[in-house]
Amino acid sequence: MTEYAKGLEGVIANESALSNVEGKAGRLSYLGYHIDDLVENCSYEEVVYLLHYNRLPKQDELEAFEKAFRTDRELPAGVIDFLKNAPKDANPMDIVRTGVSMLGLYDKRATIGEPDLEKDAAIALSICAKIPVLVAAFHRFRQGLELPPIREDLCEAAHFLYLINGGEVPTDRAIRTLDVALTLHADHGMNASTFSARVTVATLSDMYSAITSAVGTLKGPLHGGANEGVIHMLEEIGDPAKVDEYVEGKLTRKEKIMGIGHRVYKVLDPRAPHLRKLAVQLTEELGEPKWIQMSERIAEIMRERKGLNANVDFYSATVYYSLGIPTDLFTPIFAIARASGWTAQVLEQLRDNRLYRPMTLYVGPSELMPVPPIENR
Ligand SMILES: CC(=O)SCCNC(=O)CCNC(=O)[C@H](O)C(C)(C)COP(=O)(O)OP(=O)(O)OC[C@H]1O[C@@H](n2cnc3c(N)ncnc32)[C@H](O)[C@@H]1OP(=O)(O)O
Ligand SMILES: O=C([O-])CC(=O)C(=O)O
Numbered sequence: 001m002t003e004y005a006k007g008l009e010g011v012i013a014n015e016s017a018l019s020n021v022e023g024k025a026g027r028l029s030y031l032g033y034h035i036d037d038l039v040e041n042c043s044y045e046e047v048v049y050l051l052h053y054n055r056l057p058k059q060d061e062l063e064a065f066e067k068a069f070r071t072d073r074e075l076p077a078g079v080i081d082f083l084k085n086a087p088k089d090a091n092p093m094d095i096v097r098t099g100v101s102m103l104g105l106y107d108k109r110a111t112i113g114e115p116d117l118e119k120d121a122a123i124a125l126s127i128c129a130k131i132p133v134l135v136a137a138f139h140r141f142r143q144g145l146e147l148p149p150i151r152e153d154l155c156e157a158a159h160f161l162y163l164i165n166g167g168e169v170p171t172d173r174a175i176r177t178l179d180v181a182l183t184l185h186a187d188h189g190m191n192a193s194t195f196s197a198r199v200t201v202a203t204l205s206d207m208y209s210a211i212t213s214a215v216g217t218l219k220g221p222l223h224g225g226a227n228e229g230v231i232h233m234l235e236e237i238g239d240p241a242k243v244d245e246y247v248e249g250k251l252t253r254k255e256k257i258m259g260i261g262h263r264v265y266k267v268l269d270p271r272a273p274h275l276r277k278l279a280v281q282l283t284e285e286l287g288e289p290k291w292i293q294m295s296e297r298i299a300e301i302m303r304e305r306k307g308l309n310a311n312v313d314f315y316s317a318t319v320y321y322s323l324g325i326p327t328d329l330f331t332p333i334f335a336i337a338r339a340s341g342w343t344a345q346v347l348e349q350l351r352d353n354r355l356y357r358p359m360t361l362y363v364g365p366s367e368l369m370p371v372p373p374i375e376n377r
Contacts, residue, residue: 002197009263013190013356014198018051018344021067021077021266028271030187031055039274044182044337045069051187051344052124065125070152071161072129075137076106079139083134084265088142090333092135093219099134100127100215104208112206115350123207124343131339132156133331136163151305157182160336164325174323178333181316184271185334187341188312189264193217193224196347197342199356207346214342215335221258224334229258230317231327233298240293247301259314260302268309275315 006223020029028035031050031075038047042056049057049065062214075083079102086095104110107126109119113265137147148167153157157178161170169179188194196217201210218224237246250257276292283292295310295318302308313334320330 002361003367007263008358010268011266013195014034014349015347015352016189016348017054018341018348019189021264023262023266026265026270028188028266033179034092035184035270036274038185041178041292042183044179044186044340045184047186048125048128048340050345051340052121058154065151066135068125068154069129069156070154070159072126072377073150075130075133076103079103079134080137083137084141086138086141090138091219092138092144092328093215093335095132095138095210096131096332097219098279099133099138100208102295103127103130103134104206104212107208110206110208113204115204115353117281117350120207120347120350124347127207127211127343128336128339131332132160133163133335135329135336136160139164139168139326139329146258153180156336157310160333161323164329177282177319177323180278181319182337182340184274185312185316185337187338187344191223192220194337194345196278196340201346201349202353202356210346211339211342214338218335218338219331222256224313224338226311226313227317227320227330227334228327230295230314231321231330233258234291234294234318239292240290241299243294243297243299247305249297251305257298257302259311259317260299261306261308263308264309269314271312271313272310272315273311276310279315279318279322283318286322288322291321313373336366 017031020027020032022028030038030047031054032048032058038050042050044086046057046062048069049062076293079099082102083095083099086098086300103126109123133147133150140147145166148163151162154162154169155175158170158175161178162168193214197210197214200213201207221229233246248258279295280292283289295314299310300315302361316334317330320333321327325333
């Protein structure tokens with residue numbers, strides 16, 4: 001039988017200068033800057049600039065970029081109406097998916113056909129600026145509450161927390177925590193959702209269509225949806241003493257443990273230690289160390305029994321939980337961050353485009369058959 005790469009494992013589909021995912025070394029860098037260094041020295045906004053413009057901004061460039069980012073937050077009235085009238089029990093990722101698609105309806109710059117990269121860069125920033133507001137507005141409206149006034153004096157992390165918390169400006173600690181999480185989730189090579197975005201835009205469709213594809217792809221529990229699965233798992237276990245039995249049961253039934261394993265990293269995901277450190281500090285402060293105790297034991301068993309390590313979703317879940325963020329907003333927060341990478345990858349795709357069209361290994365009937373009349377089937 002002809003060999004093929006199931007799940008496209010190991011297949012190189014394109015070239016990218018944006019993020020370097022070094023699976024064996026357990027190292028991640030954006031445009032040649034190690035994530036440890038970026039987390040230490042840059043804001044999320046600097047990272048978005050880096051991804052969109054392929055270099056770090058100078059001070060005046062950063063200021064102009066932040067201003068443009070912050071003045072692009074308002075949603076069109078039609079999108080606000082949709083968010084107010086959407087089912088209150090809708091999955092927030094479905095709201096993001098439909099909301100991004102609707103934003104495209106109201107943006108006359110978004111056209112199909114030959115790309116205009118300057119226009120596309122402006123659309124990219126607009127998408128990054130509006131997704132957090134989409135998420136927060138839906139969260140407020142579903143509780144029958146108003147969205148606080150949009151502000152331009154808060155960074156992305158602060159503004160999102162301010163919106164979901166009804167206008168309360170978050171602590172510096174909370175802002176810094178979310179800012180780090182956004183940086184760590186910004187881009188990650190040819191992951192499934194980024195691939196979706198590039199496949200869509202490679203047909204010369206528009207940026208909104210590409211990001212809508214990406215949101216739908218991120219939602220699944222084998223990808224971005226795993227962070228919500230981690231908290232559901234920890235809630236189900238409930239007690240550090242019950243971890244061993246729970247994990248053994250899962251392994252016996254050949255079920256997956258959420259937040260563990262990665263297609264590319266064969267060692268610890270380099271983002272996990274950052275998020276673990278934040279999770280440890282935050283749960284200690286909350287006086288709820290059991291979350292991290294359960295997580296540590298799960299990670300230990302999975303390393304020993306399966307040789308698998310924690311991925312980015314494993315500790316981010318506890319970080320968001322400790323910030324008081326509702327569980328069903330965890331994957332939307334991933335989308336907020338990854339929108340910067342998706343849009344950067346779309347811009348990169350458009351700079352040197354070629355349609356994606358792989359082959360399939362046909363395994364259906366080898367002989368042609370006549371179509372029988374319907375009464376004889
Ligand atoms: C942001 C991100 O997208 S990071 C990933 C988020 N997803 C998750 O955390 C979900 C849980 N993890 C997984 O499902 C997988 O590890 C993936 C999807 C991330 C990677 O999957 P793949 O590279 O396709 O590996 P695949 O699913 O084929 O697993 C290979 C083997 O490891 C096992 N395995 C992989 N992950 C896990 C896990 N989390 N729990 C239990 N077993 C696992 C599989 O059962 C399989 O075992 P087998 O060879 O004995 O049948
Ligand atoms: O790279 C992947 O396969 C999954 C992903 O998006 C990430 O780990 O951030």
